Amino acid sequence: MSAFNNPERTGTRVRNICGVDEAGKGPVIGPMVVAGVACSNLDELAGLGVMDSKVLTAKRREALFELIKKEFPYAVVIRTASDIDTLRSEMTMNTITARAHAEVVATLDCPVAWLDACDVNEDRYGRTVAGYIGKPCQVIAKHKADRTCPAVSAASIVAKVIRDGLVDSYKEEYGEIGSGYPADPVTIGFLTRYIKEHGSPPPIARRSWATVKNLMNNTGQKKLF
Structure with a gap:
């Protein structure tokens, strides 16, 4: 399942960079959520105080998510548990993730994309994602980019908040x-x-x-x- 949000929220500023990260690659329950956030420059997002979602409280993540939604284009791809099971019969989890990363990058349509690398080999992961985008894009994949690149930090917050909301909805049912x-x-x-x-x-x-x-x-x- 894919869910795309406000990629047209560009205002008068050119969006040159996007950051992409995922939440829920490893759980046995629930979806994987891949999110991307676009900006004109990394200082814009750094000024919000974004950081790796894992070091923030739930309340702080939600507050930052609201700020990001108001000011920056973002896109989200959701792979449900069923989606993942089906795809895993054909490919590895890393490939599933890379394709979802590429889908988000293609939606935001920025010339430069920063990713949190999901492969032990950063360059290989960047090349893999670039090959799935379908349009020219400079892809920079780094380990722990959610800690070092504000755009990826912002994406990690969006992905985490959306996934947490879905998990909470499961708790209401189960x-x-x-x-x-x-x-x-x-x-x-x-x-x-x-x-x-x-x-x-x-x-x-x-x-x-x-x-x-x-x-x-x-x-x-x-x-x-």
Whole structure:
């Protein structure tokens, strides 16, 4: 599933740079959200006080998200758990992420794009994304760019806030599901109980994840799965 937001909010300023980051690449529950934010120069976003979303409180992330939405073009691509399961039958998670990054960059249509590299080889990841964009763009992929590049920091905030909102909506439907990450005992407890009760994982779980496959085996539901 893709969701594009306000890419036309350009005002009178030329948007030369965009930053892209994702939230939710690794969880066993919920979507991966890839976001991009465009700006005329990096100082514009640095002036808002953006930083890596992981070091901000939820309240601060939400406040910054509101400021970003008002002042800067942004675009979002969402890959649901079901999307990810389908795509993983054809490609790696890194390729899924790279294609989503490219989709966001193409939407914002900036000549320069900064990315948080999702590959041990930064240059290779940058070349991979550039190949999927479909138009000329200088792609700069760096590890921990969400800490060093304000545009990527802003993108990390947008992605995190949107994903957190989706996870909260799941909690309204399913009750407490934890963070959605495999290392979270609350998440594992929820999945274990759901599988025992229903004989299969919930629709919000990534069935292609080893975590779900192991839980299915442990609860004797392998044939049903």
